[in-house]
Amino acid sequence: MHSLPTLKVFKFGGASVKDAPAIRNLAAIVHLHQSQGPLLIVVSAMGKTTNALEDIFQRAYTGKPYAEALQALEDYHLQTAQELVEPTHQEAQPVLNELFAQLRQQLSTLIPAQYDQQYDQIVSFGELLATRLVAHTLAAQWLDCRSLLRTDSTWREARVDWATTEQQLQASLPPLLAQGLVITQGFLGGTADGRTTTLGREGSDYTAAILAYCLGAESVTIWKDVAGLLNADPKFFADTVRYPEISYQETIEMAYYGASVIHPKTIKPLAVRGIPLLVKSFLYPTAEGTRVHDCQHGLLAPAYIRKADQCLISFESKDLAFISEENLEVIFGTLAQVRLKIHVMQNSAISFSVCTDFSAYRLEQLLSLLRDQFTVHYNTELVLYTIKNYTSDSLERLTAGRTLLLEQRTRQTFQMVCREEA
Ligand SMILES: Nc1ncnc2c1ncn2[C@@H]1O[C@H](COP(=O)(O)OP(=O)(O)O)[C@@H](O)[C@H]1O
Numbered sequence: 534m535h536s537l538p539t540l541k542v543f544k545f546g547g548a549s550v551k552d553a554p555a556i557r558n559l560a561a562i563v564h565l566h567q568s569q570g571p572l573l574i575v576v577s578a579m580g581k582t583t584n585a586l587e588d589i590f591q592r593a594y595t596g597k598p599y600a601e602a603l604q605a606l607e608d609y610h611l612q613t614a615q616e617l618v619e620p621t622h623q624e625a626q627p628v629l630n631e632l633f634a635q636l637r638q639q640l641s642t643l644i645p646a647q648y649d650q651q652y653d654q655i656v657s658f659g660e661l662l663a664t665r666l667v668a669h670t671l672a673a674q675w676l677d678c679r680s681l682l683r684t685d686s687t688w689r690e691a692r693v694d695w696a697t698t699e700q701q702l703q704a705s706l707p708p709l710l711a712q713g714l715v716i717t718q719g720f721l722g723g724t725a726d727g728r729t730t731t732l733g734r735e736g737s738d739y740t741a742a743i744l745a746y747c748l749g750a751e752s753v754t755i756w757k758d759v760a761g762l763l764n765a766d767p768k769f770f771a772d773t774v775r776y777p778e779i780s781y782q783e784t785i786e787m788a789y790y791g792a793s794v795i796h797p798k799t800i801k802p803l804a805v806r807g808i809p810l811l812v813k814s815f816l817y818p819t820a821e822g823t824r825v826h827d828c829q830h831g832l833l834a835p836a837y838i839r840k841a842d843q844c845l846i847s848f849e850s851k852d853l854a855f856i857s858e859e860n861l862e863v864i865f866g867t868l869a870q871v872r873l874k875i876h877v878m879q880n881s882a883i884s885f886s887v888c889t890d891f892s893a894y895r896l897e898q899l900l901s902l903l904r905d906q907f908t909v910h911y912n913t914e915l916v917l918y919t920i921k922n923y924t925s926d927s928l929e930r931l932t933a934g935r936t937l938l939l940e941q942r943t944r945q946t947f948q949m950v951c952r953e954e955a
């Protein structure tokens with residue numbers, strides 16, 4: 534493999550490009566590091582743009598009005614461009630106008646019955662817009678990663694074609710990086726026939742890891758609004774502690790259980806090639822942060838992980854038959870078919886329960902496929918909590934005053950499903 538051993542990959546997420554001051558702060562961080570070797574910058578959509586695009590898409594797909602929401606999104610981008618100093622504004626405005634014209638055109642010609650595919654074509658505009666703005670601000674090269682990051686057509690959660698992606702990136706990136714900074718989009722990929730795919734919500738961290746893996750980079754840094762990888766989300770827990778260093782394995786488990794600071798697919802490619810992941814604060818860019826790498830450490834402080842918007846679905850066989858391997862095969866097959874992922878499962882004699890993300894659309898599909906065979910009950914607006922490396926104190930802290938709908942524990946990990954706090 535032709536690696537770029539001094540290449541650093543920086544990933545800036547929605548919070549770090551949410552407005553003009555944030556983009557200026559990004560530029561300051563980049564300027565600090567620019568002279569230290571080649572730099573590849575991965576950028577997500579601005580602020581909550583992906584949520585806004587999801588909403589606009591949903592409205593357009595179901596025939597509801599969306600013009601106002603689309604105008605607000607356009608104003609948000611143009612206003613941000615305007616607040617950035619010249620020549621960013623002059624240069625970026627026609628590009629943003631052109632992208633919004635394309636978006637309007639695509640929204641008005643959505644193809645029915647291709648929900649997930651159409652979703653990717655629309656929601657991907659967030660990253661296209663943000664990267665244009667950042668590239669103009671930094672006067673840097675803009676790379677459309679959809680032509681290089683090859684995926685299959687598993688819409689909304691595309692799988693990477695590693696061999697093709699590696700070969701294409703290795704052929705294209707070194708000459709570009711030799712000329713200076715390169716800005717590209719997180720979250721997006723492209724099929725062999727040129728259609729846009731997305732890698733799953735919050736997938737830009739994963740993009741950074743894919744690029745680093747394929748180019749044999751020195752490190753990946755993800756710039757966040759927190760001090761590093763903490764033992765809990767500070768938005769929901771007081772007294773969090775930062776892990777100064779942590780192993781790939783611990784991190785992969787935390788991300789898998791739902792620590793949303795790192796996309797769960799990010800770690801594996803980095804671990805395979807021994808590339809460290811640095812989680813750093815864009816608010817305090819010179820502070821230490823967290824180094825995720827191949828390291829040994831003692832027992833870590835218990836990690837509390839909160840996964841909101843969960844749904845607990847239980848299936849009972851209609852004839853009081855026991856839950857058998859045959860029944861489970863049907864249930865698993867149907868969950869896979871409607872693309873609902875199981876986060877926790879439990880069975881009793883005649884009932885089988887799974888905790889999944891809530892999606893009204895996918896739940897309705899599931900019910901229509903299984904209603905004849907099973908009695909299906911479900912509860913929504915639930916939270917799945919996990920404690921890794923739990924202690925009796927941490928269990929007490931989390932469970933006090935809560936009614937649990939489901940509980941499970943192994944030697945290191947405790948999980949419970951309960952109602953969303955009011
Ligand atoms: N264990 C954790 N450590 C640090 N932050 C966490 C953790 N779990 C969840 N978070 C949340 O992750 C957020 C940062 O991730 P995210 O919002 O995805 O960043 P971005 O979209 O800007 O890349 C933090 O603001 C914090 O609320």
Ligand SMILES: N[C@@H](CC(=O)OP(=O)(O)O)C(=O)O
Nearest residue numbers: 546547577583734735736737
């Ligand atoms: N913009 C996409 C991809 C992403 O990774 O975003 P962020 O880096 O802001 O989590 C999303 O919101 O899902």
